[in-house]
Amino acid sequence: MSDTPTKVVVDCSTGITEVLPLTQAEIADMETARLAAEAERVEREAKEVADATAKSALLKKLGITQEEARLLLS
Amino acid sequence: MATYTLISSNVLASSAASVTFSAIPATYTDLVVRASIRTDRAGNNIDLLKLVINSNTSGVYSQTVLYGTGSAAASTRISSGTEFYYDFINGAASTSNTFASYELYIPSYTVSQNKPMSSFSVQEDNLSSARINADANLFSSTAAITSLTYTSNNAANFVSGSSFYLYGISNA
Numbered sequence: 001m002s003d004t005p006t007k008v009v010v011d012c013s014t015g016i017t018e019v020l021p022l023t024q025a026e027i028a029d030m031e032t033a034r035l036a037a038e039a040e041r042v043e044r045e046a047k048e049v050a051d052a053t054a055k056s057a058l059l060k061k062l063g064i065t066q067e068e069a070r071l072l073l074s
Numbered sequence: 075m076a077t078y079t080l081i082s083s084n085v086l087a088s089s090a091a092s093v094t095f096s097a098i099p100a101t102y103t104d105l106v107v108r109a110s111i112r113t114d115r116a117g118n119n120i121d122l123l124k125l126v127i128n129s130n131t132s133g134v135y136s137q138t139v140l141y142g143t144g145s146a147a148a149s150t151r152i153s154s155g156t157e158f159y160y161d162f163i164n165g166a167a168s169t170s171n172t173f174a175s176y177e178l179y180i181p182s183y184t185v186s187q188n189k190p191m192s193s194f195s196v197q198e199d200n201l202s203s204a205r206i207n208a209d210a211n212l213f214s215s216t217a218a219i220t221s222l223t224y225t226s227n228n229a230a231n232f233v234s235g236s237s238f239y240l241y242g243i244s245n246a
Contacts (some may be wrong), residue, residue, distance in 0.1 A: 005091045005231060012240065013097035017084060022091055027143045036228035041118075054231060 005030065077244045078106070079236040084238045089114060089231040094223040095240050100184045102242030107222065109238045113141040114229035115165035119199055122177060122227035123161040127189075127213050129221060132154045134214040158213075159227040162197040162205040166230075172198040173236065181246065184218040 004021045010019075022030065059069060079102070083097060098105070115121040133154035140149050141162070152160060163174035176195040183189065193209045213219075224238065 006088070007092040007094065008084060008086065008090045009094045009096060010084055010240075011097050012081050012095055012099060015082065017082075019088075019090065026091075028231045037228040 076104075076176040076246045079244065081240045081241045082238075082241075082244050086232055086234050086236045087156050088234050090215045091229075091231050092223055093232065093236075094105050094135075094221060096221045096237075098183075098222070098240070099242070100218055100220075102244055103182065103246040104243040105178075105183045105219065106241040106243060107176070107238065108241070109176040109224075109236070110173040111176055111236045111238075112164040112168070112173045113166065113226045113230035114233055115226060116147070116225060117167055117203055118165035118167035118228075119203065120197055120205060121163050121165040121230055122159050123163045123174075123195065124225045124227040125158040125161075125178070125193075126223045126225075127219055128215065128217055129219070129223070130213075130215060130217075132194045133164050136212045136214070138199040138210045139207055140209075141205055144202045144204050158193070158209070158211055160207065160209060161193050162207050163195060163226075164197055164199065165228075168197065168199045168204075172200075174198055178222075186216045186218075188216065189213040222243065 006026060009018045009020060009071055031039060033047050083118045084093060087128055111123060113121045127193055133156055135155040135158050137152045137155065137160050138149070139151070148212065152159070159177045161176055163176065164172055174195055174197045175195070178191060180189060180191040189212070191211045191213065195207055197205045225233070
């Protein structure tokens with residue numbers, strides 16, 4: 001089994017399915033997209049942690065619980 | 075009465091980075107894609123399915139998404155995107171051997187007007203974060219739809235056993 005990523009192309013006019021290796025450019029594009037997606041995930045998770053920490057600190061500063069904050073906003 | 079004709083079926087015998095239906099005949103009224111999908115996206119139970127139509131990656135894709143996470147119901151909106159990408163599918167960390175169920179319905183895919191379409195997917199899992207979505211999509215192009223290309227939005231591969239079925243609908 002080859003380690004080269006492949007793409008599947010179905011020609012609906014002929015019914016012929018081809019499994020083709022990705023070109024070097026396509027592999028590079030894929031790796032760039034993967035790294036960008038991973039960076040986005042890390043950034044999003046870091047923001048979620050930062051937001052939760054800030055929220056917790058604010059509740060503590062105000063001296064109220066999360067339930068009480070929710071009640072205030074309802 | 076509508077008649078469904080299977081134009082093409084493809085069950086992956088090995089992993090693949092993309093699946094393309096090309097040279098789609100213009101002989102039907104509507105198109106439907108049904109698929110069962112899992113990717114090898116590492117460390118995540120969720121991936122997103124990306125769809126590019128007619129190889130068009132200009133900003134002509136809009137989506138309004140309703141989704142449920144198992145703990146919340148919410149919505150989001152994407153305008154002027156370069157692809158449709160908001161359908162949840164299974165990543166590598168989802169329950170073993172589970173695959174997402176996906177459906178795309180494209181009415182009047184050959185007419186010279188912008189193309190609305192609906193999509194629906196269920197990320198099958200046993201985890202509390204399993205997700206489901208229903209999307210109202212708009213492909214702002216008057217060209218007849220002749221090709222559909224699916225990839226992972228996170229540049230993962232579709233795993234072996236993933237399956238893609240394209241149907242043409244007559245007399246819809």
